[in-house]
Amino acid sequence: MRYLSGDEEKTALEHICNAVVIAQNATCERSKCGAVIVQGDEVIGQGYNSPPGDYESQRRCSCSKASYHKKVTDKTCCIHAEQRAIMDALRNNPEKVAGSRLYFIRLDTDGNVLKAGKPYCTICSKMALDVGVAEFVLWHEEGVCVYGTEEYNRLSFEFGDGCGYGRCV
Ligand SMILES: [Zn+2]
Ligand SMILES: [Zn+2]
Numbered sequence: 001m002r003y004l005s006g007d008e009e010k011t012a013l014e015h016i017c018n019a020v021v022i023a024q025n026a027t028c029e030r031s032k033c034g035a036v037i038v039q040g041d042e043v044i045g046q047g048y049n050s051p052p053g054d055y056e057s058q059r060r061c062s063c064s065k066a067s068y069h070k071k072v073t074d075k076t077c078c079i080h081a082e083q084r085a086i087m088d089a090l091r092n093n094p095e096k097v098a099g100s101r102l103y104f105i106r107l108d109t110d111g112n113v114l115k116a117g118k119p120y121c122t123i124c125s126k127m128a129l130d131v132g133v134a135e136f137v138l139w140h141e142e143g144v145c146v147y148g149t150e151e152y153n154r155l156s157f158e159f160g161d162g163c164g165y166g167r168c169v
Contacts, residue, residue, distance in 0.1 A: 001151060003143040012103065012137055012144045015043075019081075019105040020113060022046050027054070028078040029061035032107040035085035037133065039100040044093035047084020051077070074123060082124035086131055098132035101146070105139060115141045119152050120159035129153045 004012050015036055023034025026048040037045035051059045060077040068075050082104055089097050106114045116138040119125065128136060129149045136152040138145050147155070 001145050001147045003145050005143075009144050012146075015103045016105050016137070016139055016144070018043065019046075019103050020107065022048050023081065023105055023107050024048075024111060026050055026078075026081070026107075029059075030077060032109070032111070033081035033105065034107075035081040035102055035104045037085050037089045037097070037100050037102045039093070039096040042093075042096070044096045044100060045085040045087075045089025047079075047081045047086075047088055049078040049081045049084070052079050076121075076123070080121065080124050082121070083127060086124075086127055086133065090131060099134045100132070101135040101137060102128055102133050103137045113139070115139055118159055119147070119156045122153070122156045125149070125153035125156040 003009075015038055019034035019036045021034070022036065023032045026032035026034070027050040031049070033049045035045075035047050036043050051061075063077065065075040082102060085102060086097075089100065104116070106116065108114050117140075119136070119138065125136070129152075133149050136147045136149055138147070
């Protein structure tokens with residue numbers, strides 16, 4: 001991972017601003033997120049979080065994560081913004097996904113940008129890595145940070161480590 005500065009940071013913040021606008025379409029009741037995938041200067045995919053297929057019948061935003069059986073590994077309610085952006089890119093620009101960069105942002109319920117903590121979403125980190133997204137960008141308190149997707153996936157599985165969680169030994 002490395003923090004961006006100068007023109008690189010400026011360009012990244014423009015893409016993050018774009019993701020903020022997209023996040024405003026999110027209908028998830030827990031959080032509003034947006035993601036854009038960029039290849040070169042071109043936006044090749046974008047997405048926000050909402051129930052799968054936007055089926056209201058499938059909305060699970062108010063279900064407690066503790067209520068699911070341990071075999072239910074994905075306890076998040078909606079399709080994630082990153083998943084949507086990846087599927088959008090695969091659908092519309094499949095030949096441009098390899099080597100692309102994904103920008104992610106989360107808003108509070110008033111629409112204000114929330115700075116990201118450490119990566120933890122293994123659903124999205126695995127999917128991004130599998131399709132060839134090369135880099136993942138989060139906006140931390142410390143600045144705009146770019147991760148290689150392999151690193152991002154490993155860190156996501158090691159989230160909260162300190163007691164050996166996430167380490168395959
Ligand atoms: Zn939701
Ligand atoms: Zn995710």
